Amino acid sequence: MQSDIDLRSLLGIVRRQLWLILSIVVGLTALAAIITYSLEPRYSASAQVFVDTAAKGILDADEPTRNSGSDNARVDTEVVITRTDEILLSVINSENLVADDEFGVKISLTDRALQLLRLKSAAAPEPEEAAADVLDNFRDSVRVSRRGMTYVIDVTVTSEDPEKAARLANAVAKASIQKQMDTKVAAIREARDRVQPALEQARQTLTSTSRSIDTFIDRNIELLREQGSPSVGMFYDELTRIRSQRERDFQRLQTLDQTIRQNDYASLFQNLQSDAARELQQRQEELAGQIAQADANEAIELRAELQRVTESIRNEAARAMDQYRGQLATAEQQETSIRSNLLNAVMGSNLPDAAVGDLYSLANQVQSAKKNFDDLSMQAGRMDILAALQLPDSGVISNATPPREPSYPRKGVILPLAFMMALGLGVGLAFVREYFVGGLTSEDQVETVLRLPLVSITPREAEETKAETGAQTLSDIIIRSPLSMFAESVRRIRVAIDQHLFKKQGIREEGSGGTVIMVSSALPNEGKSTMALSLARTYALSGKRTLLIDCDLRKPSLHRHLGLEPSTGFVEFLRGAETGASLPKLTVTDQPTGLTVLLSGRRSSFPTDDLFMARRSHA
Structure with missing residues (x-):
């Protein structure tokens, strides 16, 4: 309840x-x-990037083992790396965001006000300051987050233009992936650069040890011819011939390269010594003579043909150089093979013990240097291949598309x-x-x-209620509508008074006198006359003999509620005037309820206190 x-x-x-x-x-x-x-609406576009934590190289055959802890750390690290200034700056440069209306350098309202007040110069910001401002603006628009506990990263960019947001989101994702590639390739190339000095040292060691063997054989060739097998002299002579031929080819190659660089065609034709070269030389000389005698228009065509002939000469020289390079490579292979055969033949010869020991020592040094050189050369070559075949550990699985609805507001x-x-x-x-x-x-x-x-709360009754019940005043509602809320509230007041009197006096006996109830208010026009008349009518309707006295001698109003004319008899009675009227003759009866009412007259023209003083003196 x-x-x-x-x-x-x-x-x-x-x-x-x-x-x-x-x-x-x-x-x-x-x-x-x-x-x-x-x-202003802002749009957010997201690109999804998958992070492969396996970190498997393209040349690796075995599947690496996975660890969930390291995988989570790897994905979280990629999230942090994607938001680094280096990647954002690369996107700023590639997309030219410095000149962009949204992210570019802008003068704030505060700076404009300071410039108007001449408190700040209107000079353009420094390049470093401008770049920092653009970076701050762009960083505030980029959000990189991991999607749950997956291996997927969301790269989101917010912009005023939906197409720009999608383009920048894809650019950030691609820049992050490219950064992975560059980092891996740079690490491999750094390792290769560390190997290069050791490889060069191994090459020099191999060359010096090989020359030591050649020097040993050159010094002892006569002895080897006499005491060694016949193949020693044959291999030595063939090796000498190949060396001489390789030296001549190398000199020709250098000469051709130098003449081409210097555009010395006369020397070039002498070194080429081929029918095609002679024909090109003859055609070049003819064109040069024709150009000297031709007019302007013909000279243009002749110069173009001369340019083509010159290009053909260069191509012929390049072909000859390629031929010499091939001969040098073949000679080098032959020299290596014959040197090996010569060394085997020398090792099989009947030499003094000291010479054999020196030769074996040199041979072992050559083998060790060759193995070291081959290992380092293989590692350097493998690193070059790895650098060329590297793949990123991340990949875009979903490119950002222009959003249809704004993300803000x-x-x-x-x-x-x-x-x-x-x-x-x-x-x-x-x-x-x-x-x-x-x-x-x-x-x-x-x-x-x-x-x-609190005894009761009397509701406010509207004029429509009085019109519906036919009541002239609110107190008439007690008679016209006895079941209304107003009538019920007045009855609650009566019940509360009766309960209070019962608790205080108990059951009253016949002839013990009446009970006086005074109704008053703190301020005028608060409804004391209406409430007094309504309460008196309630008592009268309940069968009690009730007398209602209008004691408001200054501004009486009960006569208006009852529709009667006011009477001054009560005032005169209180003054003690000899009117011959008694109190019963001054009362009137309310016909609907049988209530006895003692009305008061109009406002008195003298203080009401004098009435009671005069009445007491008269008594």
Whole structure:
């Protein structure tokens, strides 16, 4: 029951303060809508990047083992790396965001005001400062996050233009992947660069040890021819011939390269010594002579043909150089093979022990240097291949597309939230106004504030109620509509008075006298006459002999409620005037209820205190 009463009380507060609540809700919601729709929309586009934590090279055959802890750390690291300034700066440079209207260098309103007041110079910002401003603007628009516990990273860019947002999101994702590639390739190339000095040292060691063997054989060739097998001399002579031929080819190659660089065609033709070269030389000389005798138009065509002939000469020289390079490579292979055969033949010869020991020592040094050189050369070559065949550990699995709806402001969230906040604020202010600003509105509130027991609350009756019941005044509702809320509230007052008298006096005996009930108010026009007449009629209708006295001698009003003419008899009686009238003759009867009423006359022209003083003196 108490919860029903509380709910009814709350609903009553809402009903009484409904206009306040509605005005706050409508006003704040409209304000939020105006602000929301006035904001410039911003669009967010996202690209999804998959991070492969296996880190498997393209030449690796074995599948590496996985570790969930390291995988999570790897993905989180990629999230941090994607937001680094280096990647964002690469996107700024590639997309030319320095000149962009949204992310580029802009003068703030504060700076403009300071410039107008001549408190700050209007000079353009320094390049470093401008780049930092663009980086800050772009960084605020980029959001990189991991999707749950997956291996997918969302790269989101927010911009005023949906197409720009998608383009920049894809650019950031690609820049991050390219950074992975560059980092891996740079690491491999750094390792290769560390190997190169060791490889060059191994080459020099191999060359020096090989020359030591050649020097040993050159010094002892006569002895080897005499004591060794016949193949020693044959291999040595063939090796000498190949060396001489390789030296001549190398000299020709250098000469051709030098003449081409210097455009020395006369020396070039002498070194080429081929029919094609001689024909090209002859055609070049003919064209040069024709150009000297031709007019301007013919000279243009002849110069173009001369340019083609010159290009053919260069091509012929390049072909000859390629031929010499091939001969050098073949000679080098033959030299290596014959040197190996010569060394085997020498090792099989009948040499002194000291010479054999020196030769074996040199041979072992050559083998060791060759193995070291081959290993380092293989590693350097493998690193070059790895650098060329590297793949990124991440890949874009979904490119960003231009969004259709703006991500800011989120009207579907802001407006309902603004409505709920406005509703809560309106209800809160309604309770504040109900309990702290407005008057007393409930029985509990009256008892709490006044700290007095409350008998009843009389409802406010509208004029329509009196018209429906045919009542002239509110007190007539007691007769015309005895079941109305107003009549019920007056009966509650009567019951409360009776209960109070019963508790105080008990059951009264016949002839013990009547009970006086005074009705008063703190301020004028608060309804004391209406309430006194209504209460008296209630007692009269209940069968009690009731006398109602209008003691408002300054401004009597009961006669208006009863529709009677005022009488000055009561005032004259109180003054002690000799009118010959007694109190019973001064009373009138309310016909509908049988109530006895003692009316008062119009406002007295003298103080009412004199009436009581005169009455006491007369007595």
